[in-house]
Amino acid sequence: MSAHPSPAAAHEIDDAALVRSARAVLDLEAQAILALGERIDGGFVEACRLMLACRGRVICTGMGKSGHIATKIAATLASTGTPAFFVHPGEASHGDLGMIIDEDVVLALSNSGETDELLTILPVLARKGNRLIALTGRPRSTLARHADVHLDVSVSAEACPLGLAPTTSTTAALAMGDALAVALLEARGFTSDDFARSHPAGALGRRLLLHIHDIMHGDDAVPKVREDATLSEALVEISRKRLGMTAVVDAEDRLLGVYTDGDLRRTLDDTQVDLRHTRVVTLMSRSPKTIGPDQLAIEAAHLMETHKINGLLVLDAERRVVGALNIHDLLRARVV
Structure with missing residues (x-):
């Protein structure tokens, strides 16, 4: 039997129910982001200082949906003055660890804090002397305990009614990544001209660089x-x-x-x-x-x-x- 609803069943779905569902998701995710504000403490400051002092790059990593969020965080950091890129933790164990130099800071994302692919590379990172910042939803997880700095991005519930699909948790991690990027941007004195220089093909680049x-x-x-x-x-x-x-x-x-x-x-x-x-x-x-x-x-x-x-x-x-x-x-x- 198909797991997908028939076109007839989909047609019978109440429009008001769709609206209620969407609003419930947005309300839940908004509450989760607001809750993060109470966790911006000394750990957040220490994470920022580690990245500001970094003589290498910020290596963002994560598996699955956390990996997608890590990729976006790396892109945001890179475009706002903090050299960064994404390394897939699974590929890291098969040669891509060579992309990480000793001076790099690693920013690892895992909601559970128990992602096997991340835990596998922790000893290598420790041996290379890389400082580790972890974003997890479990402060007592293995990844959190082995990190130099842990940022708690836990949420009360996923927006998915089944509690399975990463939704609220990935939104919270993404928001924390943005908070880090903007805090670093301001600390570096990064200007709109600096932003334009890394976006020469965009509309902003044309507006700010073209004389x-x-x-x-x-x-x-x-x-x-x-x-x-x-x-x-x-x-x-x-x-x-x-x-x-x-x-x-x-x-x-x-x-x-x-x-x-x-x-x-x-x-x-x-x-x-x-x-x-x-x-x-x-x-x-x-x-x-x-x-x-x-x-x-x-x-x-x-x-x-x-x-x-x-x-x-x-x-x-x-x-x-x-x-x-x-x-x-x-x-x-x-x-x-």
Whole structure:
């Protein structure tokens, strides 16, 4: 007989019962996490100090569901300034112990504290001199007793009504791992810039690492005309450089103003303007928004959004025009 309910039986399940079940799980797991707060004591501090003093890496390990949580904790530690990676305890006994050096600190997860694969490698870790931090649900377990520091992540009950599937216990272990990672992050003075450097491909990395000089148009690609240029000459420059604007500069390339597509539309509304003989300096915007080459690209996005403009000129410390960019450059760089 199949252990799975038939489609008809599943269809008969009360919707309200599903909602009650979900809320009961969340309530139980929330209570378990709150209970951990009362256990943040000297042991937690000692665990943090062991990892802060570690000259190697933090080796996270565990079997089954605890192994999945250990993998996530290792990833969180690594991305927040604490070098870490996961080692499978079963594979460790078959050669992967060579991945662990004497200076490493081991963070071992086991709800029972009696996981055979972990207990098997304890003597080897002790002989290598590795400091051991254990996260278990049983303070008197073998793993807890052999650890330099034990963090109690016990829970009153699993959210699984059968009391079998690791649910509340893995949530508690994951939360304790996050608590360790964030405490270490703050102790190290880890900043958002540090985080971005380890996430260069992510949205945050692009926002915090990408500078104006990385995406701006420079050299001959910068649209600019001299102050004696006519409107027609300015229009040719705007069309040629395709940035929807041109800088108006003096003989030293210092910015005098900007003339944009928007200015052109307003100019065309004035039938008295002679495009061939009117100098662009008489119609340009004299106080355009600008940005420096070393500023963040996200700052350019903020300027454009705030002032409802589509482009910016890039100036050096002497107000010389060294670059230009528009909203399309930010879109291509996935800054916005």
